[in-house]
Amino acid sequence: MTYAHDMPTPEKAVRTDAGLASELRLSVMRLRRRLAAERHPDNPLSMGQLALLGALYRNGDQSVGELAARERVQPPSMTRTINCLADGGYVERRSHPSDGRQVVVALTDEGRAVLLADRARRDEWLSRRLAGLSAEERDVLRRATPILQRLAEAD
Template identity: 70%
Template sequence: MTYAHDMPTVEKVSRTDAGLASELRLSVMRLRRRLAHERHPDNELSLNQMAVLGVLYRNGDLALGELAAHEHVQPPSMTRTVNCLEEGGYVARRPHDTDGRQVLVTLTGSGRATVLADRARRDAWLALRLRDLTPEERAVLRQAAPVLERLARTE
């Protein structure tokens, strides 16, 4: 758990790092909004619901608590999200293979197709934008992608 006294302050961050942090925050937020805008118009799911489908696609079947931890939400919130996804036919619940007390959430064929179609559409949009960049700019992004991923996963 992170406490307020653990949070960075202006005094703890150099001006150069603070400037870079501000530029990255703004750029990443704008790109995220733009990619969200590129979702398929028929996709009625929220970004949070799509994130849950993505977690299941990447990780396989998970318990509600594991899903909540992945998405940094409380279990009751995840239960509501999973209930909506289940009602829409995107996920199903099944008994845990070895622990009879647990229920796993599994991606259905419809959920998998929704994730893949959503990713394909947004990847295609981004690939078109990347073609407008120089080879050097694409090389910089290729190097930055794993660093950005590591930043996103840091607690």
Template identity: 65%
Template sequence: MSPSVEQVARTDTGLASILRVSVARLSRRLRSERHPENELLPVGQLSVLGALFRNGECSVGELAALERVQPPSMTRTVNCLEEGGYVVRRPHETDRRQVVIALSQRGEETLAADRRRRDAWLAQRLRELTPEERQVLRQAAPLIERLAHA
């Protein structure tokens, strides 16, 4: 008989393994809940829309750093998003040599619809947990967020 999750998670290494697998599975499950209209938009492009929502207007270089990709890759992604009407390019307010990328109305609406659908799915799953289990997740959420940004 294999050890339980609780037994494996007793060590830091075991906890790391359990969290890695669990977070990856949850991430895949949430990706499968994408809004039907957004299924043609690759996850990487949707991630860039989210970065623009969280950080506001950014240069291609800033977006590349936020998304941990090379600037030429981000340029291609931004070009696709611009062609689809999800983002717009604007001159930088103080340095006219630079261009910043901003969410368009379509980009904002697309991101909002996608988030509503995924949040609804996750909220339903959370309602299936006990109040105590939800409290544990409330306490863990900030820690998981910190790990994600380390």
């Protein structure tokens, strides 16, 4: 097999910063697709809904704008996700104590229960894959995860 250009293998490409960027983008895209496809039939929540419940669980009640900014989504998209969850009774809209424009979103008891159950089922596949890695590889991911977070949060 021959090529008309320098063969850009992933192994070489990842060494340069531009190559790392390309490879990282590919990996993230593919893994995300893989994870989205792993939607268990019992799971009532989409990945976006799960992320929203998770944000409320972790950070407590938040306004729509705060949630949208954290999840890197425009406010209308967040409104729609909230609507779905509110229809299911998983979150509640409350009025902001001092600013009537804002809407505070709060996790309900049912929402918390569904979050934990769904997350357990949904993480099953990924956890199993993680368990198949070496301890060292898991450690790399453990350290990489917050870095990926920070990249996503960057302006």
